[in-house]
Amino acid sequence: MGRWEPGASSRLREAALALYLERGFEQTMVADIAERAGVTARTFFRHFADKREVFFDASAEVEEKSLAALEAAPATAPPLDAVAAALCAAAEVIGDNRDLARMRQTVIMANASLRERELIKLTSMSVAVADGLRRRGVDEAEAGLAAETGVAVFRVAFERWVNAAEDRALGDVIHETLAQLRTLTAAT
Amino acid sequence: MGRWEPGASSRLREAALALYLERGFEQTMVADIAERAGVTARTFFRHFADKREVFFDASAEVEEKSLAALEAAPATAPPLDAVAAALCAAAEVIGDNRDLARMRQTVIMANASLRERELIKLTSMSVAVADGLRRRGVDEAEAGLAAETGVAVFRVAFERWVNAAEDRALGDVIHETLAQLRTLTAAT
DNA sequence: AGAGTGATGTCATCAAGTGACATCACCGTA
DNA sequence: TACGGTGATGTCACTTGATGACATCACTCT
Missing domain, CATH: 1.10.10.60 (Homeodomain-like)
Structure with a gap:
């Protein structure tokens, strides 16, 4: 070969x-x-x-693991919780070497076209998660919204995790960010 | 001249x-x-x-109007409501000629690099809104999350509006989508 | 009338990306 | 062992996006 x-x-x-x-x-x-x-x-x-793609071909693997976690989530779990499980699976792939993640992020943030490529990978993830939710029986309209919201949470959590002074688990930051979102949306 | x-x-x-x-x-x-x-x-x-940029230079104007609406929102309004006001201002610029929006969307969706560019424009909007929120005194960490979430809502709402069978106001769809998000996050 | 200015044209060049074709190492098989 | 197939690579030519340097033209102001 x-x-x-x-x-x-x-x-x-x-x-x-x-x-x-x-x-x-x-x-x-x-x-x-x-x-x-x-x-x-x-x-x-x-x-x-x-x-650009030489920088992003790990994303396919991340997407696969996320989808697997989404399938594995209990059928009774509400949509956002299932999405959270998927994101935490993604976090496990990315989240174990923060130094590498930070180097990558430094390079990406320094260049607009790399940022563009990262965004479309996240969107691809969002589309995949939305499909997964629909397969779980989530309402057509809700699925897209839950997936987009979840990816928004992921993005914010990742940024916090990468720039954090202390060394925390990415999955924890995701859950914390999701909790904060619940507070935000509860406010009227 | x-x-x-x-x-x-x-x-x-x-x-x-x-x-x-x-x-x-x-x-x-x-x-x-x-x-x-x-x-x-x-x-x-x-x-x-x-x-690509020849397709997106209206976005600067949209961003300006959104920020103006964000500033104009009552100081007592909770973050997500202020963001909603900003998004509805954006909706007014875009939402009056759905046919043009649909043509644009057709072209954009048919090409990956145009999609990339659109995503980075939305991110730029998100960053601007987050800054606006911070200027209103919103907590540093909350601001980013509220802005990202708001843009996620906008994206979903825009897609629904563009593909809808009936002719509805984009602003209404945004509010409806935000309400749906509140339901989603309330579920445990 | 003449100087100045700003938008445009012209020319040269670089770098990304692609198609077509040749080549080389390896693998299985007669 | 010799031979043909296969897949990854090299070579070459080419198109297109994008940029820098310089000339040019029309219009304005004095």
């Missing part, structure tokens, strides 16, 4: 992260990443759809 | 919308848009930062 040196896509991922950290996303050319990984620019585009 | 034919950016906007509708975003080249507008491709990039 492997020809040349195996593991080209891993090397490309590592090279990209290193170079994006060193000189920034825009200052890094695909040819540079490829060269550091020992391949050609053409090969880069065979592994990743574009220059 | 005007040389040649005045109103180049308006012509470019119209040309872009027409061509994106005709053949799609990717099949339309900047040179085509510029030609139809009677200018050069180089001039296109003097009016718009990139090929």
Whole structure:
């Protein structure tokens, strides 16, 4: 199966992260990443759809685990609780190495097009979660709203967790943020 | 002030919308848009930062009106109600010609990079609203959550409004969606 | 009339991304 | 062992988005 040196896509991922950290996303050319990984620019585009995607292909795995957790949630759980379970599953994948997450976040926040790509990944997650909710029998209209709200909570929680002074579990921050949302919406 | 034919950016906007509708975003080249507008491709990039931005420069105005409404909301209003006021102000700008909104949405949904751009505009709105809330004295942590939640509500409401069979006011749909969110979060 | 100004055109160039085709290492099989 | 198939890679050519540098034109103000 492997020809040349195996593991080209891993090397490309590592090279990209290193170079994006060193000189920034825009200052890094695909040819540079490829060269550091020992391949050609053409090969880069065979592994990743574009220059941004090399940063985001873990998101598929995150989405899968979230959906699995959503399926696993008790059928009696209210929609937002099921969504919370899905988000916490995502948190387990992301949340164990905060330093890596912070490096990634630094690079992403420094560049608009990387932010755009991250947003569309979150939206993709939202769509998937909404579908999962509908499969659980949640009302069509409610599903979309619950999913979007959940992803909003996730986004806020992730930001708090990444920038926090203390070292907390991402799942805890998610639950705390959701509780705060419940307080917010209760206020009239 | 005007040389040649005045109103180049308006012509470019119209040309872009027409061509994106005709053949799609990717099949339309900047040179085509510029030609139809009677200018050069180089001039296109003097009016718009990139090929997508020609579709989104109304968003600055929407953001301004939203912020104004946020400032105008009674100081005693709870955060989410103030955000709702801001969203309804945005709705007034967008919500009066649903046909145009639907055409725009058709084009945007057909192309991933346009979706990305729309998402970052909504995020920009969220950040602005969060800042506005903080200026009103809302707690630092609450502000971000309320803004993100509000934008989530807006997104869901907009989608419902655009795809609805009947012709309803976007502001009404927003309030209805927010009420539904209150029900969702109340469930345990 | 002439200087100044701002929007535009022209030209050159870079970098992202893609299609077509050749090539090389490995694998199974006759 | 020799041979053909297969999949990942390299090479080359090309299109398109985007930008910098400089010239140009029309209009304004003095």
